[in-house]
Amino acid sequence: MAAVMASRFISRTSCSSYGGAFDSEAMTFQSRRVPYLSTHATTYEGLRTRNVVDSRQMQLNAKATSRQARRGTRHASHRPWAIVVCGSGMNLVFVGAEVAPWSKTGGLGDVLGGLPPAMAANGHRVMTVAPRYDQYKDGWDTGVLVELKVGDRTETVRFFHCYKRGVDRVFVDHPMFLEKVWGKTGGKIYGPVTGTDFEDNQLRFSLLCQAALEAPRVLHFNNSKYHSGPYGEDVVFIANDWHTALLPCYLKTMYQSHGIYKNAKVAFCIHNIAYQGRFAYSDFARLNLPDKFKSSFDFIDGYDKPVKGRKINWMKAGIIESDRVLTVSPYYAQELVSGVEKGVELDNILRMTGITGIVNGMDTNEWNPSTDKYISANYDATTVMDAKPLNKEALQAEVGLPVDPNIPVIAFIGRLEEQKGSDILASAIPEFIDEDVQVVVLGTGKKKLERQLALLETMFPDKVRAHLKFNVPLAHGIMAGADILAVTSRFEPCGLIQLQAMQYGIPPMCSTTGGLVDTVKEGCTGFHMGPFSVECAVADKADVQKVVKTVKRALKVYGTPAFAEMIQNCMAQDLSWKGPAKKWEQFLLSLGAANSEPGIDGEEVAPLAVENVAAP
C-alpha cells in the first residue's frame, strides 16, 4: 500500500504548477510518472500539448464566450452542429459501471450516456469514467497508465478516451473488465449470469473508483475548443450506485488527508436501492480502507446471502461518506425514506442524510421517431396517426404475429427481474388475452421469468410473442409500432421506458410507484394501475387483477378521440435531459465545490453527430 501511495503522491509534488500552465511541463510530469510511456503519449491526439493556454486566460475567454453566447452572437458557423458555447461552469466527473452506448444493461447506462452531454451543453466541463469492457472502435489509447492498490495486489490500469457530444468519455482498461466481457457487453457486466456477481466484483469496482479519482489529475485533454489540460482538483464527482460507493472513502483517505482534492465534492446518486453491494464483513480488509470507515460499512440483515450475519454494505458507506445524496425522481426519494420496505433497510440512513429527487430525462437524439433509423415510417406528432399502422404492421411481421393494424398491441420491455413485475404481467395475460389484443414482450434476465413468458407464447401463439433477448433495434420497433406500454414494476426509481414510450406516442399503463408517479398522468398521458406489493416471492393476486382491470379499461379508450388526445399529450412533452440538467446543475452547485459557477442555457453539442454511435 505504502509504495503505491508514494507513487501516487509523487505526482502532486512534481506537478505543483498545474492549475497554472497546461504545458509541456505537465507532459514531463506524465513521462516521469510512467517513463516508458512517453512515446505512446505523444502519438495520442488528446495528449499533445498544442494550444497551450494559461488557465486564467482560458477562464476569462470562457466567460467572455459565455457572455457572447447569452447575447446569441457566437455561433460556430463553420460547423453547423456546434450550436453551443460554454461558460466556466463546473468540472464534473460522472463515474459508473455502465455508460451507453458503449456499455448498457439498463437505465444506469442510459443516464451516464445522456445526462453528461446535457451538462456539457450547459457550459460545464464533463467527463465520464467507466470500465472498458470491450475494444471500442472509437476509444483511443491515451498511453497513460496508473498503478493502484487493489486488494493485496498492485494493478496497472490504462486510460482510453474519446470526446463525444462535448463529453470526455474515459474508459478504464484492465483485464478484470475486458477479459470478463470480451465483446459482449450485454448482460455480463456484473456477473456470469443474471443475478450472480463475479467473485471479484469488489476488486473490480475498487479499481474503478480509484482510477476515477486519478483521471482528472493525470489526463490532459485538448479536444474541446473551450477547455484544455487536466481537470485538476476543483472537481465534483458524481458516483452512481453501489459500484462507485468507495469513491468518497478513497477521496478522503488517499487524497484529502494529504492535501489533495481539498475542495472536491462527491454527490452519490441512487438509481436502484435494491442493489446495495452487501458482502461478508471480513471483506472490509480487501478494500484497503482505514478502520475508521468500518462503521459506515457495518450492516446487519436477516438474510443468508452472500453470507449469514454481519456484513459490509457499500451503498450505505457511499451514502454516509458523500457530501450529498440524490436519486432519480422526487417520488422515489419520498419512498426511500418512507420505511424499511421501500428504503430496503437504508431508509434510516437516508432520513439522516436527506435525499433529493430529480426526475431523469431521456436521450432524445437516440429516441426520436422522426429520425429513428430502426423504424419503418418516421413520424412526428402531426403524422403519428398515419405512421402508427405502418409501424405496427412492420412490428407484427417482424415478431411473427398476425398482421392487422386494427388490433391493439400491448408491449413490455425490460430486464426480467422481480422489480419489473414481468411475473405479474405473465399471470394477468391469460385473464385478458380473450380480448382483441396482442402482447409483445422484449426482455432478458432471470431464467425462471424467461420460461414463464416463453410458455405464454406457446399457449397463445397468435397473440403473444416473447423475445427473450437484449435487442435495441427491436426495442425501437416496438416503441414505434405498439399502442400501449405495460410497466408493471413493483418499484421503479424513475423508469426510462415510459419516457421512451411517450416520446413515440404510446400512453404507458403503469403501476403507481417511484418515477412513474412523477412522469405519467392518469387519463392525460397514460393509465395508472395503483401501487403493487413489493413482496417478490409470488405475484400478488390483487396486483394481477389491477393489471387485468387496467388493460380492459385502456382497451376501451383505445381508438377513441380520447386516446388520440393522450397520444398528442405524450408527444407534446419535452422529455429530454434539458430540464433535468438544469436541476442537476442547481443541485451540484449547492455542494459548493471550489470555483463552481453556473453554466449557461445550452442545447446539446452536436445533436446529430453521427460519430456518437459507438461500436464495439
Ligand SMILES: Nc1ncnc2c1ncn2[C@@H]1O[C@H](COP(=O)(O)OP(=O)(O)O[C@H]2O[C@H](CO)[C@@H](O)[C@H](O)[C@H]2O)[C@@H](O)[C@H]1O
Ligand atoms: N431487452 C431489451 N432490449 C433492448 N433494450 C432494453 C431491453 N430491456 C431494457 N432495455 C432498455 O434499457 C433501459 C431500461 O431503463 P429503465 O430506466 O426503464 O430501467 P432500469 O431498471 O434498467 O434502470 C434503473 O436505473 C434507471 C436510471 O436511473 C432508472 O430509471 C430505473 O428506474 C432503475 O430501475 C431502457 O433504455 C430500455 O429501452
